[in-house]
Amino acid sequence: MSVSGPRIAVAAVGFDLGETLYHFDSCPLDLVERLRTAAAAVRRRSGPPPAQVARLQERAAGDGGVRRRAGAGAARALVDLLSAADHEAGPRLETAIDRSFGWVRRRLVAYPDAVPTLAALKARGFLIGALTNVPFGTPRRTVRKDLVRLGLAPSIDGLVTSVDAGVRKPCREAFAWVAATLSVEPGEMAFVGNLPSDVVGAAACGCVPILLDRTGASGDYGQAATVENVGELLTVLALENGGRAGGPGRGGAAIV
Numbered sequence: 001m002s003v004s005g006p007r008i009a010v011a012a013v014g015f016d017l018g019e020t021l022y023h024f025d026s027c028p029l030d031l032v033e034r035l036r037t038a039a040a041a042v043r044r045r046s047g048p049p050p051a052q053v054a055r056l057q058e059r060a061a062g063d064g065g066v067r068r069r070a071g072a073g074a075a076r077a078l079v080d081l082l083s084a085a086d087h088e089a090g091p092r093l094e095t096a097i098d099r100s101f102g103w104v105r106r107r108l109v110a111y112p113d114a115v116p117t118l119a120a121l122k123a124r125g126f127l128i129g130a131l132t133n134v135p136f137g138t139p140r141r142t143v144r145k146d147l148v149r150l151g152l153a154p155s156i157d158g159l160v161t162s163v164d165a166g167v168r169k170p171c172r173e174a175f176a177w178v179a180a181t182l183s184v185e186p187g188e189m190a191f192v193g194n195l196p197s198d199v200v201g202a203a204a205c206g207c208v209p210i211l212l213d214r215t216g217a218s219g220d221y222g223q224a225a226t227v228e229n230v231g232e233l234l235t236v237l238a239l240e241n242g243g244r245a246g247g248p249g250r251g252g253a254a255i256v
Contacts, residue, residue, distance in 0.1 A: 179205070189208070
């Protein structure tokens with residue numbers, strides 16, 4: 001952990017999700033067959049698949065790009081394929097996305113320190129938010145299901161996806177949206193993420209950026225502190241002014 005001086009006083013803590021609170025465990029590499037199966041399921045249940053799904057299937061089968069990129073991780077390759085398609089969304093396309101990602105999302109696992117740390121922060125009076133860039137317009141309900149299944153949902157007072165905000169990190173507007181969802185000013189919120197873009201975007205918005213560096217390999221991007229696991233936040237953060245009575249998450253159910 002790299003932090004000096006007094007503890008950081010904030011009323012709220014925002015978190016990135018992927019590779020910060022959860023990660024993919026093991027993913028099979030047969031992505032081409034998985035995409036074909038997903039497209040076939042959409043065809044059976046919803047009529048002919050949208051042109052976007054057909055293009056994905058054609059591209060995956062045609063150039064073998066998925067297999068060449070398997071070393072970069074199966075999940076990342078699938079995200080790349082889906083992100084390459086047009087960003088036109090409709091009910092059938094959402095169904096296709098859900099079915100294409102379903103087998104991957106079942107392999108999401110929370111880091112061991114995530115659930116207990118969020119619960120401890122909330123018990124101490126912090127407001128907890130989450131901000132995530134989602135691939136190819138993934139529906140909010142899909143992300144929420146992940147948070148529920150992983151046991152993170154009860155501690156999260158506000159969830160914002162890039163679809164909700166209309167912009168992606170590191171755009172400052174996305175971070176401002178999380179702060180507004182928690183009814184705090186950006187300067188009253190720390191934001192924790194594992195990428196330089198998390199630090200840069202949070203700082204641009206006026207939040208207190210904290211870099212999560214689980215590998216010890218990252219540098220200085222202007223973060224206020226660096227932690228090696230989210231559990232260290234319990235010693236880095238102090239609750240500003242004793243919290244805000246009556247705010248979201250105070251004695252009630254989390255809102256996601």
